[in-house]
Amino acid sequence: MLEALNILEGYDLAGMKLNSTEYIHTLVEALKLAYADRDTYYGDPKFSTVPAERLLSKDYANDRRKQIGPRASMQFLPGEIGGKRGRHPSESDIVFIKIDDDLMARDTTCVNAVDKDGVMFSSTPSGAWLPSVIAGDTGIPMTERAQSFLLVEGHPNDLAGGKRPRITLSPTLVTKEGKAYLTLATPGGDNQDQALLQMFLNVVEFGMNAQNGTEAPRFQTRHLVSSFDNHAMSRGDLLLDERTNAAVAGELNGRGHQVGLRSRYANGAAPVMIRLTPAGVVEAGADPFGYRSAKAW
DSSP states (O other), X not given: OHHHHHHHTTSOHHHHOTTOHHHHHHHXXXXXXXXXXXXXXXXXXXXXXXXXXXXXXXXXXXHHHTTOOSSOOOOOOOXXXXXXXXXXXXXXXXXXXXXXXXXXXXXXXXXXXXXXXXXXXXXXXXXXXXXXXXXXXXXOBOOOGGGGSBOOTTXXXXXXXXXXXXXXXXXXXXXXXXXXXXXXXXXOGGGHHHHHHHHHXXXXXXXXXXXXXXXXXXXXXXXXXXXXXXXXXXXXXXXXXTXXXXXXXXXXXXXXXXXXXXXXXXXSOOOEEEEEOTTSOXXXXXXXXXXXXXXXX
16 A cells, blocks of 8 residues: 555645546556565565565656556556566466356454544454364464465465465554554455545545545445465456445546446445544544444443
8 A cells, every 4th residue: 555655655646536537547457566576576564675664665656656547557567676576476387267256265353442542453353264274172263364475486475385375354543643543444455445545545645534435325346366275367347336426437437447436335345444633533434334333331
């Protein structure tokens, strides 16, 4: 999410208007670039060097921003690190066939909390959502996260003994001027970062409160290497909330995005968010279409 935010700093997002054609297109194209870097360069830092300093630098974001054009990119294009571009999994013998949604791996949950002193907590528990193997008589289920490894020799996220796979979990804490500001999280696999990015911008760029920022319509790109199942790459795929303006959907399709509409009750995420206002008020928001809830005591 941080790399995408750095790329987006060069745009007047509020001036584009929320969920306009230009807004959705720009965010999607920035996410494609960030996911291409994730899928190329991320892995267990104990086994490989992740160029985080370069990937999160402003200079790098400036270079990446120049690669966003008026039409939807159909490329999986990682950036250059040290003058060399890494080999994206799409250049390997990895499958492109997508598993039917009904057969895809499920799922995760999340919990966020803030106390009266502004101490923030965000967690995204996950890893036991398939028929699971229990470790002996311990009652502890073995995680299925090893499916997130890639069977691509030499890749930073390739399978190896003692190695941790790259994961999608994205519990997020945000400070403002050194003080607690936002805590947000969601289930949703590869949709986590992009759902949270949109919620963050809803608050920061468009002045929404926590609830409105959480339940506003969101979109999802699947132009990435899936972290699960057979690591499908759904080139150009863009899913829009059914509440998205029909003209916007048509214009995005005209720009080359492979647009599909889906119910607000099946939006690929189920986020919650807490915001601390300058006046010290704690706002809590929960996605009603993801059957989430917010409570205070």
